[in-house]
Amino acid sequence: MSNPMVITAAMVGAETTREQTPHLPITAEEIAEDAVRCREAGAAMVHLHVRTPDGKPSQDAELFRAAIRAIRKRTDILVQVSTGGAVGMSVDERCGGLTLTGADRPDMATLTTGTVNFGEEVFWNPRPLVRDIAKRIKELGLKPELECFDVGMIDEANTLAKEGLVQQPAHYDFVLGVPGALAAREAALDFMISSLPEGSTWTVAAVGRHQLPFVDLAAVKGGNARVGLEDNIYVSKGVLAKGNWELVAEAAKRAKAKGRTLATPEEARKLLRLA
Numbered sequence: 001m002s003n004p005m006v007i008t009a010a011m012v013g014a015e016t017t018r019e020q021t022p023h024l025p026i027t028a029e030e031i032a033e034d035a036v037r038c039r040e041a042g043a044a045m046v047h048l049h050v051r052t053p054d055g056k057p058s059q060d061a062e063l064f065r066a067a068i069r070a071i072r073k074r075t076d077i078l079v080q081v082s083t084g085g086a087v088g089m090s091v092d093e094r095c096g097g098l099t100l101t102g103a104d105r106p107d108m109a110t111l112t113t114g115t116v117n118f119g120e121e122v123f124w125n126p127r128p129l130v131r132d133i134a135k136r137i138k139e140l141g142l143k144p145e146l147e148c149f150d151v152g153m154i155d156e157a158n159t160l161a162k163e164g165l166v167q168q169p170a171h172y173d174f175v176l177g178v179p180g181a182l183a184a185r186e187a188a189l190d191f192m193i194s195s196l197p198e199g200s201t202w203t204v205a206a207v208g209r210h211q212l213p214f215v216d217l218a219a220v221k222g223g224n225a226r227v228g229l230e231d232n233i234y235v236s237k238g239v240l241a242k243g244n245w246e247l248v249a250e251a252a253k254r255a256k257a258k259g260r261t262l263a264t265p266e267e268a269r270k271l272l273r274l275a
């Protein structure tokens with residue numbers, strides 16, 4: 001049976017700066033332009049954070065609205081909003097993208113199911129906060145992408161399902177290689193895949209130099225891949241990607257070389273069981 005790969009472009013993030021790469025999109029128009037090129041290169045979805053005009057991380061609803069409108073004016077790529085934001089944000093701040101309804105409603109939203117060290121900082125997700133965000137995602141009629149930075153987060157997602165806050169089969173994103181958290185190792189990926197409930201789907205987002213090699217692993221193991229400037233700014237050693245689209249193009253090339261086709265946004269919607 002054919003199993004097209006869903007490529008997600010994590011385009012902006014909260015940590016990457018213009019000092020690190022001049023190719024980071026910041027304004028709605030820059031994000032939309034890169035999103036169009038990501039779609040052409042083979043991505044079916046964008047994972048979206050937004051920034052203030054001076055480049056600071058934000059989860060402001062109006063900035064999300066502007067970016068989503070600019071993207072949808074030009075492409076059919078699916079939009080997954082971040083509810084992680086940047087470390088230190090309040091829950092209401094993090095959930096700015098979940099206040100958008102009607103034509104501006106996102107297609108999906110992330111949900112991290114546990115606390116994790118995040119470089120020198122802590123990405124704080126205590127259980128009541130996770131449940132608060134899960135409820136907001138559910139109330140908006142969206143499916144979460146369950147961001148798992150460690151294996152215990154899969155178990156917590158199962159608990160959320162038992163509590164009726166997450167519908168199974170669910171979609172998971174294994175974020176590997178964040179300093180202080182689970183490293184990007186094939187054995188770790190295999191264990192995470194083997195820990196999933198029957199019928200689940202998964203994406204792997206490996207950080208830094210691991211990003212593109214993990215696209216190969218995702219391709220052969222039947223999963224999906226996330227690439228983009230949020231997690232990695234280089235297309236090869238020491239060479240900056242000229243935009244998210246260049247990382248998507250490289251991921252698409254690798255997926256095809258392993259015999260995978262690429263999901264269109266419409267196919268991704270079905271594969272990930274989105275409303």
Ligand code: KMH
Nearest residue numbers: 014082083084085087110
């Ligand atoms: N920026 C990280 C602290 C998400 O988007 O849901 C959290 C993050 C996860 O990026």
Ligand code: ZN
Nearest residue numbers: 013082084230
């Ligand atoms: Zn993110």
